[in-house]
Amino acid sequence: MESLEQIRDRLLARFPGASITLVTNPGPAAEHSLLLSAEHARKIAMFLRDDAALQLDYCSNATGIDWPDKEVVETKKVAVPDPAGGPDKVVEEKTTRLEPGYLESVYHLYSMALRHGPVVIRMRTVNRSNRVTLPSLTPVWRSCDFQEREIYDLYGIVFDGHPDLRRLLMWDEFKDHPMRKDYVEPDDFEWEPTPHGAVLDRAKTHYPAPEVKP
Amino acid sequence: MSTADNTRAPDPFPAAGNISDDEREELRRHGILMTSLEELYNWGRSNSIWPIQFGLACCAIEMIAAATARFDIARFGAEIFRPSPRQADLMIVSGTVTKKMAPQVVRLWNQMPEPKYCIAMGACAISGGPFKQGYNVLKGIDRFLPVDIYIPGCPPRPEALLNGLMQLQKKIRGEHLTGPDAARHTRADVPGEFPVPTFGEHDLEPTRNPEVWTPPAPITRSGKG
Numbered sequence: 504m505e506s507l508e509q510i511r512d513r514l515l516a517r518f519p520g521a522s523i524t525l526v527t528n529p530g531p532a533a534e535h536s537l538l539l540s541a542e543h544a545r546k547i548a549m550f551l552r553d554d555a556a557l558q559l560d561y562c563s564n565a566t567g568i569d570w571p572d573k574e575v576v577e578t579k580k581v582a583v584p585d586p587a588g589g590p591d592k593v594v595e596e597k598t599t600r601l602e603p604g605y606l607e608s609v610y611h612l613y614s615m616a617l618r619h620g621p622v623v624i625r626m627r628t629v630n631r632s633n634r635v636t637l638p639s640l641t642p643v644w645r646s647c648d649f650q651e652r653e654i655y656d657l658y659g660i661v662f663d664g665h666p667d668l669r670r671l672l673m674w675d676e677f678k679d680h681p682m683r684k685d686y687v688e689p690d691d692f693e694w695e696p697t698p699h700g701a702v703l704d705r706a707k708t709h710y711p712a713p714e715v716k717p
Numbered sequence: 718m719s720t721a722d723n724t725r726a727p728d729p730f731p732a733a734g735n736i737s738d739d740e741r742e743e744l745r746r747h748g749i750l751m752t753s754l755e756e757l758y759n760w761g762r763s764n765s766i767w768p769i770q771f772g773l774a775c776c777a778i779e780m781i782a783a784a785t786a787r788f789d790i791a792r793f794g795a796e797i798f799r800p801s802p803r804q805a806d807l808m809i810v811s812g813t814v815t816k817k818m819a820p821q822v823v824r825l826w827n828q829m830p831e832p833k834y835c836i837a838m839g840a841c842a843i844s845g846g847p848f849k850q851g852y853n854v855l856k857g858i859d860r861f862l863p864v865d866i867y868i869p870g871c872p873p874r875p876e877a878l879l880n881g882l883m884q885l886q887k888k889i890r891g892e893h894l895t896g897p898d899a900a901r902h903t904r905a906d907v908p909g910e911f912p913v914p915t916f917g918e919h920d921l922e923p924t925r926n927p928e929v930w931t932p933p934a935p936i937t938r939s940g941k942g
Binding site for chain 1: 816817850852853856916917918919920924932933934
């Protein structure tokens with residue numbers, strides 16, 4: 504199979520307007536992926552499926568990722584002139600900026616015909632609140648149907664063009680998206696004999712600390 | 718298990734009539750069988766407990782194994798798994814009860830005729846088990862239903878289910894038809910149906926039935942830890 508760089512270059516030549524970025528995975532798995540722009544993703548997916556050299560006819564897995572808003576601290580070294588006339592002082596200036604979060608959908612593609620894969624593609628939403636629409640790839644790979652419903656259920660990504668976008672695991676009346684990092688669970692703590700960790704923190708808010716007499 | 722063992726009065730059961738258990742055993746050895754309607758009724762019921770046929774998770778596999786020839790739940794008269802709640806006496810809640818499934822489980826229980834019994838099989842049905850803090854897991858079916866027998870295990874082996882069934886048989890044989898400690902199903906003041914929770918925007922509503930279950934009081938230790 505071609506390398507991801509080759510695939511990316513071929514895609515860029517074929518779809519001149521699309522933005523396709525190689526996202527590297529620094530971990531030992533080194534499973535790098537292609538980040539596709541949402542507006543061209545459906546056409547690119549069709550190409551990946553139908554291209555003679557790739558024939559990625561099977562989507563084995565589709566999943567979501569939540570990237571919450573992140574505070575990035577940047578340190579910059581600034582030379583400050585010494586009023587006494589000595590050499591310049593180097594001072595570190597720290598600036599913080601808020602990197603807006605986004606939701607991501609990830610697809611693992613294999614080729615049954617040519618027996619190769621996986622090729623990982625991903626798409627990003629604009630933000631996490633009101634612009635969370637991505638094109639559905641169910642018309643390209645039928646196996647994405649339930650998995651995109653699950654992503655919609657647990658992460659709240661709305662898939663445009665999905666034939667039957669309903670919640671999969673939670674009930675229809677449910678309003679939250681439980682796999683998001685900022686999901687707040689219902690306050691349903693019930694007494695446990697040996698709480699620890701996060702459960703202990705919740706226990707402390709519900710029950711007074713045991714009286715320990717000396 | 719022999720027939721003689723089944724006809725013997727269980728420990729909490731009183732002697733029939735005005736004779737003692739020993740006198741009755743003596744009569745039985747001479748071929749005279751004395752019994753009471755209550756004892757006969759309970760003996761018949763305890764040896765034909767028909768469970769409702771449904772499984773929720775991996776515990777259901779062990780329940781199925783208990784019905785196979787190797788463990789043979791038919792020895793206890795409980796092999797007839799009914800596909801309809803109208804024909805069932807026993808609900809074996811075998812597996813994780815998700816919040817999405819809980820209303821259906823309560824509804825099935827309401828559809829079962831009295832007398833009916835409930836077994837919570839496995840850690841999940843008892844308390845939520847390893848998934849207790851999950852967003853879609855009910856922290857035990859006893860939040861909504863009166864549970865008669867709890868079978869711990871993850872999952873319990875078929876022998877444990879059979880033991881739980883024997884405990885239930887023992888409980889049934891000890892029940893009374895009349896009197897202040899009469900069985901639940903003979904009393905009008907004890908409900909047989911329970912409110913079905915509805916799906917809320919964030920959780921089940923209500924999250925538990927306070928008439929059935931209230932959280933236990935925390936243990937406050939005095940002295941050093």
